[in-house]
Every structure is written in C-alpha cells, then in structure tokens.
Amino acid sequence: MGLTNKSTGANASKGQNNISDTNVRVAFAGNPNVGKSTLFNLLTGMSQHTGNWPGKTVSLATGIYRDKSHTYNLTDLPGTYSLLAQSPEEEIARSYLLRQNPDCVVVVCDATCLERNLSLVLQITEITQSVVVCVNLIDEAKKKNIRINTKKLSQLLGLPVVATVATSKKTLSTLPRFIDSATQSSYADCARPQYPTPIKEAAKLISSCLYNMYPNIQNKQWLSLRLLDDVLTSELEYLAPDISLDNPRLSQCISDAKAYLAQQGFTPEHIHDIITAAPVHTAENIYRSCVSGNCGYSIKDKAIDSIVTSRIWGFPSMLVLLGFILWLTVTAANYPSQLLSQFMTYTEGVLLKFMELIGSPPLVTSALIMGVYRTLGWIVSVMLPPMAIFFPLFTLLEDMGYLPRIAYNLDLPFKKCRACGKQALTMCMGLGCNAAGVVGCRIVDSPRERMLAVMTNSFMPCNGKFPILISVSTMFLAIGAGVLGQIGCALILTMVLVICIAATFCATWILSHTILNGMPSSYALEMPPYRKPRVWNILVRSVLDRTIFVLGRAAAVAAPAGLVIWLMANISVGGSSLLNIFAEFLDPFASLLGLDGVILMAFILGTPANEIVIPIMLMAYMSGSVLSDTGAIDGVRQLLIDNGWTIKTAVCMLSFAIFHWPCATTLLTVKKETASLKLTAVAAILPTLFGIILCFIINILT
Amino acid sequence: MNSVNNLCDLPVGGKGTVQYISDHLSIRTRLMELGLIEGTEVACIGTSPLGDPRAYMIRGAVIALRSEETKNIKMRSV
Numbered sequence: 001m002g003l004t005n006k007s008t009g010a011n012a013s014k015g016q017n018n019i020s021d022t023n024v025r026v027a028f029a030g031n032p033n034v035g036k037s038t039l040f041n042l043l044t045g046m047s048q049h050t051g052n053w054p055g056k057t058v059s060l061a062t063g064i065y066r067d068k069s070h071t072y073n074l075t076d077l078p079g080t081y082s083l084l085a086q087s088p089e090e091e092i093a094r095s096y097l098l099r100q101n102p103d104c105v106v107v108v109c110d111a112t113c114l115e116r117n118l119s120l121v122l123q124i125t126e127i128t129q130s131v132v133v134c135v136n137l138i139d140e141a142k143k144k145n146i147r148i149n150t151k152k153l154s155q156l157l158g159l160p161v162v163a164t165v166a167t168s169k170k171t172l173s174t175l176p177r178f179i180d181s182a183t184q185s186s187y188a189d190c191a192r193p194q195y196p197t198p199i200k201e202a203a204k205l206i207s208s209c210l211y212n213m214y215p216n217i218q219n220k221q222w223l224s225l226r227l228l229d230d231v232l233t234s235e236l237e238y239l240a241p242d243i244s245l246d247n248p249r250l251s252q253c254i255s256d257a258k259a260y261l262a263q264q265g266f267t268p269e270h271i272h273d274i275i276t277a278a279p280v281h282t283a284e285n286i287y288r289s290c291v292s293g294n295c296g297y298s299i300k301d302k303a304i305d306s307i308v309t310s311r312i313w314g315f316p317s318m319l320v321l322l323g324f325i326l327w328l329t330v331t332a333a334n335y336p337s338q339l340l341s342q343f344m345t346y347t348e349g350v351l352l353k354f355m356e357l358i359g360s361p362p363l364v365t366s367a368l369i370m371g372v373y374r375t376l377g378w379i380v381s382v383m384l385p386p387m388a389i390f391f392p393l394f395t396l397l398e399d400m401g402y403l404p405r406i407a408y409n410l411d412l413p414f415k416k417c418r419a420c421g422k423q424a425l426t427m428c429m430g431l432g433c434n435a436a437g438v439v440g441c442r443i444v445d446s447p448r449e450r451m452l453a454v455m456t457n458s459f460m461p462c463n464g465k466f467p468i469l470i471s472v473s474t475m476f477l478a479i480g481a482g483v484l485g486q487i488g489c490a491l492i493l494t495m496v497l498v499i500c501i502a503a504t505f506c507a508t509w510i511l512s513h514t515i516l517n518g519m520p521s522s523y524a525l526e527m528p529p530y531r532k533p534r535v536w537n538i539l540v541r542s543v544l545d546r547t548i549f550v551l552g553r554a555a556a557v558a559a560p561a562g563l564v565i566w567l568m569a570n571i572s573v574g575g576s577s578l579l580n581i582f583a584e585f586l587d588p589f590a591s592l593l594g595l596d597g598v599i600l601m602a603f604i605l606g607t608p609a610n611e612i613v614i615p616i617m618l619m620a621y622m623s624g625s626v627l628s629d630t631g632a633i634d635g636v637r638q639l640l641i642d643n644g645w646t647i648k649t650a651v652c653m654l655s656f657a658i659f660h661w662p663c664a665t666t667l668l669t670v671k672k673e674t675a676s677l678k679l680t681a682v683a684a685i686l687p688t689l690f691g692i693i694l695c696f697i698i699n700i701l702t
Numbered sequence: 703m704n705s706v707n708n709l710c711d712l713p714v715g716g717k718g719t720v721q722y723i724s725d726h727l728s729i730r731t732r733l734m735e736l737g738l739i740e741g742t743e744v745a746c747i748g749t750s751p752l753g754d755p756r757a758y759m760i761r762g763a764v765i766a767l768r769s770e771e772t773k774n775i776k777m778r779s780v
Contacts (some may be wrong), residue, residue, distance in 0.1 A: 082735035113762045114777040116737050269725065276731055284761075295762035297747070305748060305757075314751035406767050412752040415768065421755075508761060522729040525766040527757060 020451035024072045030108035032079030033165035033528045040076040083123045098239045103183040108134045112296025118283035122193045130186040132178045138163045146293035148551030154292040158190035193278035198264045202257040212244045229275045253398035296529045323494045331391040345378030356691045362664035371566025379558045382611040386463040390432040392542040399533035418512035418520045420449040430460035433550045434666040446521035455683040458662035459504040464610035468657045475637045478648035553665045594699035604617035608664045652695045659691030710772035718747045724774035737761035
C-alpha cells in the first residue's frame with residue numbers, strides 16, 4: 001500500500017505548512033471505533049469519514065480549532081489497538097507520535113470498554129507525557145450501568161481526564177484548557193506500564209548507553225524497551241533517525257542487557273511476553289479501582305446478535321437487509337433522477353443559446369454541448385441520486401455497528417477462498433460504486449488479501465448497472481409496471497445479487513490459487529456494541545466523502561468519453577457513421593454471445609460509466625447523432641424488438657452487464673491501489689471472461 | 703466436569719482462564735495486546751452461522767476468532 005516517508009513525514013499533515021509559533025499541535029489517538037473522529041469533527045468542523053467498525057481511517061486527517069487564546073492544529077491518527085503491531089494504521093500512528101512530536105496527545109477512550117483502552121493510554125505515556133485522556137461515549141456507559149470514577153482515574157493515571165459525549169460539543173468545553181496545561185507542563189509523573197525490576201534494570205542499561213552515544217535522542221525509554229524486546233527492528237532507524245543499529249557499541253550494549261536477563265532466568269520469549277503484557281496488567285489494576293458495573297456488551301446487543309448471526313436467521317436477515325437497501329436506493333432515486341435530468345436539459349438549452357450568442361460554429365457547439373455536456377449531464381443525473389441514497393444508508397449501517405457482523409458471518413467462506421472476511425464489506429461498498437469499493441479495500445490488512453478484494457470488487461453490480469438491469473428486466477422479463485412489477489424487479493435484483501456474490505467467491509478462489517497464491521492471514525475482528533447512529537453527521541459526511549469523490553472522477557472521465565461518442569456518431573465514412581461501422585464489425589463475435597454488435601459496442605463505449613450504455617445503444621439503433629432519453633418504456637421495447645431483440649438477448653445482455661470489465665473510474669482506481677498494470681489487466685479480464693462464458697453458454701443452450 | 707484444553711473447546715456460554723498462547727501463532731502478540739494474556743478470563747458468547755469464527759468476550763470487548771487461532775490458546779484446567 002506504499003507506506004512511504006511522504007505519507008508519514010511532515011507532509012502527511014497538510015495543515016502544517018503555515019505553522020506559527022502560537023499554534024499548538026495536538027494529535028488524537030485511540031482504539032478504533034471509539035468516536036475519536038466524531039470528536040475530531042466536532043472540534044474542527046471538517047467532515048472526516050468515520051465508521052463504526054475497526055480499521056477505517058488509514059490516512060491522516062487534519063483540521064484547525066480556534067478559541068480565544070490559541071489556534072490548535074489537530075491531527076486525527078488512525079485508530080489503533082496498540083502502538084507496536086505491524087498493521088498500516090499502527091505504523092502511521094507510532095511514526096507520527098515519535099517523529100512529529102506533537103505538543104499534546106489526546107487519547108480518546110470508549111467508556112464502555114475502558115480497560116483495553118487504558119492499555120493504549122499507557123503505551124502512549126511511554127512515548128510522551130503530555131497526554132489528556134478523553135473518556136468518550138459516557139452516555140452509552142451510563143445506559144449500561146457502567147460507573148466510572150473519573151476523579152480517581154485521573155489520580156491513578158496522573159493525567160487529566162475529560163468525560164465526553166460523542167455528539168455534544170458542550171462536554172468538550174474543558175478539553176482546550178487541559179490541552180493547554182498538558183502542553184505547558186507535561187505530566188512527568190503519570191502512570192506508565194509497570195515492568196518487573198530485572199526488566200527495568202536491563203532497559204536502563206540500554207538507555208544509559210543510548211544517552212552516552214546519542215545525547216540528543218528522544219524517547220530513550222521507549223527505544224530501550226523495543227531494543228530489548230527485539231521488535232520493530234526494521235523501523236527503528238526510521239523512527240529514531242540518529243541511531244544506527246549497526247553500531248557495534250550499541251549492539252554490544254543490547255547483548256549485555258539480554259545476557260543480564262538471561263542470567264536471571266529470562267528467555268527472549270519470556271521477555272517479549274512480559275513487555276507486551278505490561279500495559280495490559282497495569283491497565284487492569286487501574287481499571288479495577290475506578291470502574292464498576294457491567295461491560296459494554298449489553299443484553300440488547302446480545303439479543304440483536306442472536307438473530308443476525310444465528311444459524312437460521314443470520315444469512316436470510318443479511319440478504320433481506322441488503323436487498324431492502326438496494327430496492328430503496330433504486331426506488332427512491334427515480335424521482336430525483338428525473339428532476340436532475342430535466343434540469344440538465346434546461347441548462348443544455350441555455351448553453352446552446354449561449355454558444356449561438358458567441359457565434360460558435362455549429363460543429364463545435366454540437367460536439368461540446370450535444371456530445372460532452374449531454375454525456376456529462378446524463379451520467380450525473382443517473383449516477384448522483386442512487387449514490388446519494390445508497391451511501392448514507394450504508395454509512396448508517398456502519399455507524400450502528402452492523403457491518404462487522406457481515407464480516408463475521410461470511411468469514412468462513414472467505415477463509416476457504418484464502419481471503420479475508422472484511423472483503424464482504426468491500427463488496428457491500430462496491431454495490432454503491434465499484435471505485436469506492438476498491439478504495440474501501442484498504443481496510444484489509446494483508447496486502448495479498450487486499451489485492452484479492454480489489455480485483456474481485458467489480459463482480460458486484462454497482463449503482464451504475466442498476467438502470468440497465470432494471471430497464472431491461474422490466475421490459476422483457478418482469479410482469480410489467482405497478483406493484484407486481486416492483487416486486488418482480490426486487491426479486492430479479494436479489495437474484496442478481498446472489499449470482500454476483502457466488503461469482504465473487506469463485507473468482508476469489510481462482511485468484512488465490514493462481515496469481516495471488518498464499519495462505520489466509522489471521523486476524524481478530526472486533527464486534528462493537530450497537531450504537532444509535534448520528535444521522536445528520538452521516539448524511540453530510542456521506543455526501544461529501546463518497547458521493548462527491550465518485551462524481552468528481554466520473555465527470556473527469558465522462559467529458560472525454562462524451563466527445564469520443566459524439567465523434568463516432570457524427571463522422572461518416574462511406575455513408576455510414578463510425579458508430580455503425582464499429583457495430584457491424586463487432587456483430588459476428590457478439591452473436592456468439594447472444595448479443596448484437598450494437599450492444600457490445602455500447603458496453604465498450606460505455607466503459608467510462610455504465611450509466612451511458614443504454615443511451616448509446618438506443619442512439620445507435622435510432623441512427624441518431626446524440627444520446628437520448630429512454631422516454632416511454634413501450635416505445636423503447638418496440639425499438640429493441642424491431643432490432644432483433646428476444647428474451648434471450650435480454651438475458652444475455654443482463655449477464656454481460658453484470659460480468660464485464662470495470663468502468664474507467666474503477667480501472668483507474670484499481671491501478672492506483674495495486675500499483676500494477678498486470679493486476680489491473682487481470683481485474684479487467686477476469687469478469688469479462690465470466691461474462692463471455694456465461695453468455696456463450698446461455699446462447700448455446702437456448 | 704469437562705476439562706477445557708483449548709479455547710476452541712470452550713462451549714458457547716462457557717468461561718475459562720487463559721493459560722498460554724502457543725508460540726507459533728502468528729497473531730499471538732496482537733491477541734496479547736487485545737488483552738488475552740495469562741490469567742485473563744474469557745467467555746465464549748456465540749458462534750457465526752457457519753460455526754466458525756466464534757465470538758469471545760475479552761476484557762469487555764467482543765472479539766471474533768477463527769478456530770485456527772483458538773485451538774492454539776491453552777486454557778487452565780478447572
């Protein structure tokens with residue numbers, strides 16, 4: 001995934017470019033899923049995407065908070081369980097803390113799961129003592145009868161403790177004051193992980209050696225323990241730029257310390273276990289003195305899980321939920337799509353008049369407005385409404401905490417395909433938009449499994465394919481319009497979903513036994529308690545984050561596509577437009593697949609965005625020169641029949657629609673995420689092969 | 703009483719105390735950081751529809767673990 005100096009060095013936080021001396025640099029750290037990013041958003045007023053399952057934020061977000069006296073540069077570190085593990089999130093977090101040296105670190109903890117969170121606090125105090133502890137979700141804790149004595153906690157930790165409610169800015173009012181005092185005088189006497197005396201002595205040996213050799217080096221205590229434990233060795237020189245592990249004096253010192261411990265009966269494994277367990281033990285002691293009550297996993301959580309993960313109801317409930325979301329997306333998107341379409345037509349008219357006014361030559365006008373602009377307008381009006389509905393719904397599920405349950409339910413089949421259960425979540429995201437799904441694959445830790453998820457993402461039908469699926473099935477397969485038609489539609493969509501999921505497993509299995517060979521990695525999946533979703537936050541964040549990101553990219557691809565399509569439709573060679581020539585050329589091969597040349601061409605030219613496949617197809621059938629609306633369904637149906645369509649054609653087209661190469665935006669995103677042309681080619685070829693084989697079989701059998 | 707050797711032998715609804723995590727388990731350190739150290743009390747609170755992974759309560763958090771991992775986590779015999 002490319003963890004480079006650039007991504008973790010000074011360039012990582014963009015807000016650092018114009019630091020004045022009065023800016024206080026604050027880092028927000030904490031376990032995944034504690035509401036850290038929500039607090040961050042409240043303070044910075046910036047929309048940063050968060051999700052209620054571990055492992056979401058893998059790039060740094062920055063923002064500014066101002067009050068009367070200071071300006072604070074805030075950085076939101078990825079959620080981490082510990083600072084010592086090897087996942088990308090942990091690497092970024094510890095790198096930031098060690099190299100950027102923030103003035104203050106705010107550690108956000110989940111009040112319903114405080115014990116484990118305190119473990120991280122103690123790992124952090126080993127690095128920096130300018131720490132403020134934020135016990136978040138205190139309202140959830142109250143609901144679950146968990147009582148936290150924050151005064152005592154503060155006493156035992158030797159650090160200021162603020163109790164906050166994730167959605168209430170009021171509870172954050174004391175935070176700046178604590179940050180200020182933490183910045184001015186760090187809490188040198190605060191609690192740190194407790195080690196047995198021999199370990200402490202051994203670490204002291206190393207740290208005095210470090211002090212002698214590199215007097216200016218920081219974090220000696222932390223470094224000594226890591227050197228003693230023999231972990232992170234490949235990173236240490238990066239994390240502490242002055243030291244050199246090749247230095248014989250240093251290696252000698254480390255050996256001496258280890259020998260000292262060996263004498264006392266400590267084997268290296270023993271040392272590792274003690275050092276790893278130290279924060280856990282210390283956190284446990286502190287926790288027991290300050291917290292009473294049940295744990296965060298309440299009866300309500302248990303009840304919900306007993307349904308959604310049960311043997312009988314688990315899978316059906318998942319399918320119903322996803323099917324419902326898809327149906328809602330498709331249905332609710334209709335009206336806004338129409339409105340947008342009308343709006344784009346109106347603006348098209350305005351632009352045409354404008355072009356006339358400035359005396360633009362008709363060909364240029366036609367190319368720019370009827371070609372480029374109309375394609376753009378079409379894509380936006382068809383793409384935007386479903387996405388603006390799907391992604392908030394999806395984010396709602398995330399915020400509630402349901403998504404890890406999907407990964408939990410589907411982990412076994414994924415493991416059998418040598419992939420990771422989290423792939424189920426990237427597949428769900430791919431239902432909204434394959435490009436967004438590919439980006440979402442960053443939640444998969446193991447690089448090989450991430451590649452698997454990336455390359456099979458386009459087996460899931462994205463929002464852009466829905467218009468094809470719905471209009472074709474409505475015209476040729478369903479029972480007409482009205483309620484029965486809606487139900488028929490929903491059933492077909494669900495069937496498509498099941499087929500696509502099966503195909504994804506198949507493709508994953510193939511890839512993981514061939515070019516992405518390897519054994520499944522191990523991981524521990526946390527299933528957080530269910531929480532009330534923060535609806536307004538979700539809408540805003542979802543719209544800004546995912547929808548605009550996708551739209552931006554789509555627009556960038558749509559414009560040139562529109563031009564190419566216009567050119568092909570309007571340039572004639574030998575009395576026939578390029579479009580027709582191309583379609584005729586493709587015809588023989590297409591008929592093998594039960595399609596015709598026009599359909600295949602529409603798919604090819606529709607690579608920039610699946611939304612324009614049907615318009616291109618209609619335009620070609622009508623020998624038109626511009627994309628046109630689907631208009632009245634009956635008219636279109638007749639047009640298709642006149643051009644040789646049968647039910648078989650419809651079925652083959654549906655099959656090819658769900659299994660063909662990814663759209664241009666997705667391909668670009670795959671290239672970016674895999675950094676490999678070869679893998680991108682595979683990502684394009686694999687679904688196409690499926691499509692060709694499927695269509696061919698359908699054609700032969702009927 | 704049934705003696706539980708490994709975490710995977712713990713019945714749903716059962717509790718046990720961790721004795722040791724096998725050395726060759728690759729997520730050993732990660733499990734320890736999540737609080738699964740010697741002497742930690744663990745409860746099995748459910749299984750997924752297909753039987754694997756299973757959900758365990760570890761220090762107040764619900765963590766799902768695969769059987770590949772849990773068969774290498776030794777429990778104290780009762």
